[in-house]
Amino acid sequence: MSKSEMIWLALSFGMLMAFMLATGYQTFALEMGPPSHGETIDPQKVDETAPFDQPGIKKIGENEYEVVMTMQIFSFNPSDIEIPAGATVHFILTSKDVTHGFQVAGTNINAMVMPGHIQKITQTFDRPGEYLVLCNEYCGAGHQLMSTTINVK
Ligand code: CUA
Known part of the structure; x- marks a missing residue:
């Protein structure tokens, strides 16, 4: 050599x-x-397990919100979220069926939401606007229809 x-x-x-x-x-x-296996949940019992038994937007502080969200083919619950500009949002996510994606255009949020696991993301939305939320994991025939918006006012 x-x-x-x-x-x-x-x-x-x-x-x-x-x-x-x-x-x-x-x-x-x-x-x-990447966080993994942090918190788990029985995917068959999402509807009965707190906090996912009451999905929705909750104000938890001065311009601070908690969004508890379930994902299922082919929708986000809650959908069409509205928050004021500058708000810090803590997302708590899980899937009720298959693996979905949670990507928010214009932010660094890009997460995989798997059944049996709880995904937590915190994001501050400084700029007002309509943020497109997309499922970016192929989840079935309606995958391309799975989207919603976060409206920052
Ligand atoms: Cu949900 Cu693709």
């Missing part, structure tokens, strides 16, 4: 190790990894 081959081999191996270390550090030391 020529010397330059050895150098490139060592370099690429070193880079691989550096990237793995950086990713591992972020995930475990800084807890930046």
